[in-house]
Amino acid sequence: MRLLSNLLRRFIRQGTLRVRDAEGKVHVFGGFLPGPDVAIHLHDRKLYTMLFINPELYAGEAYMDGRLTLEDGAAIHDFLLLFSVNRAGLYSYGSQKLMRRVWRGLRRWHQANPIGLAAAHARHHYDISTELYRLFLDDQMQYSCAYFRDPEHETLEQAQRNKLIHATSKLQLKPGMTVAEIGSGWGGFAIHLARETGAHVTAVNVSPEQIKAARVHAEAAGVSDRVTFCELDYRQLTGQFDRVVSVGMMEHVGIGHFDEYFLKIRELLTADGYAFIHCIGRMSQPGTTGPFIRKYIFPGAYVPALSETFAATERCGLWCSDVEVLRLHYRYTVKQWRERFAKNRARAAAIYDERFCRMWEFYLAAVELEFLHGSHMVFQILLSTKRDAVPITRDFMIDFERAAWARAQTAG
Known part of the structure; x- marks a missing residue:
């Protein structure tokens, strides 16, 4: 949880995210500026590292699979809104900048669309x-x-x-x-x-x-x-x-x-x-x-x-x-x-x-x-x-x- 906590602590400034980890402990991030207040539960310890490496993909997959659930009546739009208003901080974080450079290098392969x-x-x-x-x-x-x-x-x-x-x-x-x-x-x-x-x-x-x-x-x-x-x-x-x-x-x-x-x-x-x-x-x-x-x-x-x-x-x-x-x-x-x-x-x-x-x-x-x-x-x-x-x-x-x-x- 340490790497993920460092990422969340760095980029969530507007609004508050409360994360209940797989052991039931609650971690609170943000709260510096007004914004969405969202609570989530991570049911799988593997998500700590996965979300640190590639939150854009693995957050979606974890939500689809039920390994990331929302609490206190929140909807997925609320969760993504919290990330959206803080996106500048996420994209400036070192690991995320590296990931985006990798994707940029692979984009012609990702976007190959020959006939068929x-x-x-x-x-x-x-x-x-x-x-x-x-x-x-x-x-x-x-x-x-x-x-x-x-x-x-x-x-x-x-x-x-x-x-x-x-x-x-x-x-x-x-x-x-x-x-x-x-x-x-x-x-x-x-x-x-x-x-x-x-x-x-x-x-x-x-x-x-x-x-x-x-x-x-x-x-x-x-x-x-x-x-x-x-x-x-x-x-x-x-x-x-x-x-x-x-x-x-x-x-x-x-x-x-x-x-x-x-x-x-x-x-x-x-x-x-x-x-x-x-x-x-x-x-x-x-x-x-x-x-x-x-x-x-x-x-x-x-x-x-x-x-x-x-x-x-x-x-x-x-x-x-x-x-x-x-x-x-x-x-x-x-x-x-x-x-x-x-x-x-x-x-x-x-x-x-x-x-x-x-x-x-x-x-x-x-x-x-x-x-x-x-x-x-x-x-x-x-x-x-x-x-x-x-x-x-x-x-x-x-x-x-x-x-x-x-x-x-x-x-x-």
């Missing part, structure tokens, strides 16, 4: 039960950042509709135009584009479960004649399109494949076309994917820094014609996901088991707090091969969006 392995990585996350996702997503199954015009009062459903309108406002689509979507999820964006603009959408995805569900949704929406869902790695897609869209896909590409990704987008665009990329990013310098997320949630994934993103577009000869940074929208999104999952936890346990539920709780809480206290945000960029493919002012976006809101209010 990329599909396996995606299916690890997206081919679990669709019914589980229905427990916490909106009615259109949007599994990416929503767009909140009023975070205090809007429902998740409204915010996700806002996102679709906001993204579509940047595309200038007309009936008969062609769109390639890289990473189509459950089909919500492709269906929206076909229904609202009359465009023809070719959407690719490597998850057979998502493809199957997306085809059903397109049929129900009456747009199956204008949307084609293909089980295909984006690198295997051919043809040229007026627009290429990619929402929540670049995060799964991996640092070693950025040029491959952007060169494929360039290849798919017509001479006057342009691409819309919506991606989680970081405002900090390049980093690594956290070990818990990498192992259990998104293997092969990486949230890029803007510097890495633009270095790749520069190498690939693409104009960045527009960029927008959404800072807190994903925090509000994941907060609603986490709260919905908590309300439906018993149903989730019936689909899987208690260990899975604890893993999912840890994941959602950790991601929400990364957008609240960490470096993560979302960026949207427009890319083109020609400098004038996108209008030189943003008026077209604003005009489209206002007209869409007016129609929605009239219909509502």
Whole structure:
């Protein structure tokens, strides 16, 4: 317990952590500044060393396995909030700085996503039960950042509709135009584009479960004649399109494949076309994917820094014609996901088991707090091969969006 106590004593300044060890003795850390007050019980002596070496991974695993439990009514979000508000102290501790340097050195290996392995990585996350996702997503199954015009009062459903309108406002689509979507999820964006603009959408995805569900949704929406869902790695897609869209896909590409990704987008665009990329990013310098997320949630994934993103577009000869940074929208999104999952936890346990539920709780809480206290945000960029493919002012976006809101209010 000595090494772990030294680590906790050094970095917990805000709030208080009370740790009951495997022998029942209680150790108290922090209390210097106001903050969360959390009590935990470590049931296994092996955790003392494991948590000292790699707290980001082993805390999550211990919670999943029941070897780390919360006391006095605390939830895993409370525990992670305590760590989140003290994260600067954790990352400055010697052993943790060394660990992060090791991860940085291994990141190209961690993020290797050649054809085949990329599909396996995606299916690890997206081919679990669709019914589980229905427990916490909106009615259109949007599994990416929503767009909140009023975070205090809007429902998740409204915010996700806002996102679709906001993204579509940047595309200038007309009936008969062609769109390639890289990473189509459950089909919500492709269906929206076909229904609202009359465009023809070719959407690719490597998850057979998502493809199957997306085809059903397109049929129900009456747009199956204008949307084609293909089980295909984006690198295997051919043809040229007026627009290429990619929402929540670049995060799964991996640092070693950025040029491959952007060169494929360039290849798919017509001479006057342009691409819309919506991606989680970081405002900090390049980093690594956290070990818990990498192992259990998104293997092969990486949230890029803007510097890495633009270095790749520069190498690939693409104009960045527009960029927008959404800072807190994903925090509000994941907060609603986490709260919905908590309300439906018993149903989730019936689909899987208690260990899975604890893993999912840890994941959602950790991601929400990364957008609240960490470096993560979302960026949207427009890319083109020609400098004038996108209008030189943003008026077209604003005009489209206002007209869409007016129609929605009239219909509502």
